[in-house]
Amino acid sequence: MAEKTSSQRVIMGIDPGTNLLGYGILLVDGRRVHYVDMGVVDLRKMKDPFAKIGRIYEEVGALMDRYNPDDIAVESPFYGINPQVLLKLGRAQGAAIGAAVSRGLPVYEYAPRKAKMSITGVGNASKEQVMVMLGKILKIEMDNKYLDASDALAIAYCHYNQLTNPLADTSASSSWEKFVAAHPDKVK
Numbered sequence: 001m002a003e004k005t006s007s008q009r010v011i012m013g014i015d016p017g018t019n020l021l022g023y024g025i026l027l028v029d030g031r032r033v034h035y036v037d038m039g040v041v042d043l044r045k046m047k048d049p050f051a052k053i054g055r056i057y058e059e060v061g062a063l064m065d066r067y068n069p070d071d072i073a074v075e076s077p078f079y080g081i082n083p084q085v086l087l088k089l090g091r092a093q094g095a096a097i098g099a100a101v102s103r104g105l106p107v108y109e110y111a112p113r114k115a116k117m118s119i120t121g122v123g124n125a126s127k128e129q130v131m132v133m134l135g136k137i138l139k140i141e142m143d144n145k146y147l148d149a150s151d152a153l154a155i156a157y158c159h160y161n162q163l164t165n166p167l168a169d170t171s172a173s174s175s176w177e178k179f180v181a182a183h184p185d186k187v188k
Helices: 049-067 083-101 112-120 127-138 147-164 176-182
Strands: 008-015 020-029 032-042 071-075 107-110
Touching: 008 049, 008 147, 020 049, 020 147, 032 049, 032 127, 032 147, 049 083, 071 083, 071 147, 083 107, 107 112, 107 147, 112 127, 112 147, 127 147
Parallel strands: 008 071, 071 107
Antiparallel strands: 008 020, 020 032
């Protein structure tokens, strides 16, 4: 990636997983966002769960060193899944967060539903719907071979939306009264 200017920001999105960990990189230039890269760290051939955590830390750290992100946006494990799966996802997320923290990078966490809402306007959109819409937004061709990579890119784009739209966090204000109470400086 070319050297970024002081007005540019690089956002790295991460979709944690212990079999496939997705990553997505966006370059923000003012109010414009550009696709840089996305991919997966494939851990399916590794059997030792603790070796996988070490590899996640190393691989994600190497990606951070390569792309020099300003912000790390990580998908939070979602509730309602098998507790063992949730534990494994939490470990993968922790290894990725550890790589960021060890480099002094700020980490932001977004629920899958929030990212889907940010991209499609629908919180329960399918991974395929998110991928198609993200391809249209970023004007890139996307292959659904690895939906983990497009999910990571969606997390990065969700973070971009949070940075550029002060009203994007509608979860904090479900009514005008709550919005006014939370943001008295925005109302005259």
